[in-house]
Amino acid sequence: MSRKYKMIDLFAGCGGLEDGFLQSNRYNDIAAVEWLKPQVNTLIHRLETKWNIKDAKQRVLHFDIQREEELFSGWKDDEFGENKGLDYYVKKADGIDVIIGGPPCQAYSVAGRVRDENGMKDDYRNYLFEHYLNVVDRYKPKVFVFENVPGLLSAIPDGTPITKLIRDGFNGIGYEIVDDIKKYTKLDASDYGVPQSRNRLIILGIRREIVDDPQEALHKFYNEFLPKYKVKHKKTVEDAIGDLPPIYPTFDKEKHKKKEAYTIPNTKITWHESRYHSIRDMKIFGMLADDIESGRNEYVDSKVLSKIYEEQVGSKSPIHRYHVLKRDEPSTTIIAHLHKDGNRFIHYDPKQCRSITPREAARLQSFDDDFDFLGNRGNAYQMIGNAVPPLLAKKVSLALAELLDELI
Template identity: 65%
Template sequence: MRKYKFIDLFAGCGGLEDGFLQTGFYDCVSSVEWLKPQVDTLRKRLKEKYGVTDADEKVLHFDIQREEELFNGWNNDAQFGSSFGLDYYVEKAKGIDLIIGGPPCQAYSVAGRVRDENGMKDDYRNYLFEHYLSVVKRYRPKAFVFENVPGILSAKPNDKKIIEIIEESFKKNGYIISKHIRKYGIIDASKYGVPQKRKRVILLGVRTDLGDENDLYNIIDTFYEKLLPKYQQKEITVEEAIGDLPEIRPIWDEENRSRNKAYVYDESVDRHIPRYHNLRDMNIYKMLAEDIELGNNKYTNAAAITKIYEKKVGSKSPIHRYHVLRKDEPSTTIIAHLYKDGNRFIHYDSKQARSITPREAARLQSFDDDFKFIGSQGSVFQMIGNAVPPKLAYAIGKAMKEFLDNFEEKRDTNDSLSIYT
């Protein structure tokens, strides 16, 4: 069976890539990521799970903004070492079919804009998509899959929405996306076996010389309407996802606590290690979880939680700081902020009085238990929060295989694209 070849940009620890590879329909020619713990994690995964013996070379640890070196290679860089560059791997593969990935989302997120005094308008990450476009322009894949937060549809760093700039930039260079992306493009991961309410924008772009432009617009929309929904699964709750992990027991006695250990846990379970919490926070977590367990629900609205924060912590906050995960629902969106604190991801079991562990966050993102993360606890929380859930990526990969197959059949038979219209 012919496998489609792709490049993964802004790869992170490889959630999107992992889902595509799990389908068995793809080979990754090369990946690009600039954060070292993420690079180390992805390389380890590729070697141990998929037998990619040259993963250390094919996963490029580099800054995508340095385009000339990215394409042609670099030597003895103090931060990034040496590499042959993307051209080498694309030429070796005799071309690619697909580019996947998504620039960092912080500049587009609504929360980020609220916190930043200039609404993220001065953030260089608004325009990192231009480097994604440069790679697309250079290697001319049949299609690309571009993932980001829903805020990308409303972000307006200057006098025009960024989504309009992206659409126009790609069209100028021979690629189109749906004209109805606000209608079709927002995908809820919880519908695809991910135990988490996580909405993300998926932009599918297609090279315009592959067919009549009107036909191409129609089949792009059909990807969203018919192909991707075929891979939806039943909703999975938090308890179904993490309830079988070993219980973690808090240490309430000050004499038995240490500066780094506030819980007793099974150290044999990979990354199922709680972060340290002081007694004040542990008591807050216990109280909030008990409130839900007992059905009192006194602290489930923002105003009540804000009051708790002000009373217990002694300072005011413009946003409510705490949230207990509901065991009988999918999780709220797992975010990279977890690396700073876990206050918005409190375990539903009041007896455990804690926030979630990296392994629990990974499960809520649909990473398999054999996915081994490399780095500090903070960097692992960050990479998990920034990742594309592999189960969502798996569904996109399956749907993209059908999508790309149609172009292969058209090329072989000279038929129209009417199978989708």
């Protein structure tokens, strides 16, 4: 029987990263930290119903990681309720082996820096990794997995590259990360079976004292263990969502007033329901999808799409607002902004005239259909877009378990 490793999940979100680690059957959940309530509720529900963790309400710490002293020793207040704190769970488990997680990525993303007039220099999220580092320093796991966006490679919030701050920070507490972050840590989820082109950094850190040559072990993880879990054939959008019941527009002006704009599919699968779209948008979506389906491809150029937006909506946009997902390719990157705008995630079927449902987005992120999202539709889209694809997490966790089996 394979050994199981004990883990803590920081910045857990709804639990995509954690779910993948648990799917590998090589890890035990000790505790998780998350401060947004819908995400906390969703993670608790998943741990209870899928993984039979009876005390999930206690193990999932609903708290602000910036309040470190209370995070460790426990708290009791109006906003976050009460909990015994991380120290209690780590001591109860007799230490931990792995810390996983990644601080919110908006402040590291190139798009985030473009949108912020000060280039995100004052954004507190730039420095949340310091709290991750402090948790690692306190509990001294054998390894950690730090996940983030590729924009981190170019982020310089205070004049020093964030990658140097991270390397120096972990080096100072006895951990090494791979010598060339840019070369080794960038993974495309579609290479690992996720039906989506999604580039992410997976930064593995190893405690120096558990291995003679940390760099050799790190190179082995990236060069030997991880590549074994790549797929030969990438999954497409249609592979992922093609079997879900179709949802058609009614084009009924009376029903539009009631926002009953689409048919309700006959399925027990949760969150497979379309958001509201105006008749104008329905027609645009159908036209754009049909253009691709027919092979005419008259509307695929960004300038043409911007012109359509300007003509139909009556306002200019610096970027084109429409994108139809290609049926026979992996999806473009599912993003949290999907909860505000679905125009860049239009279903490939011209008859459906809509953006993708939360369940379709979840499938493109490799969430199982029995993974339910608690909260409203906006919460669901946001959780899904911010998550680490569970299938990618599973592959990373299996490669990591192989490395740990060799090291320990």
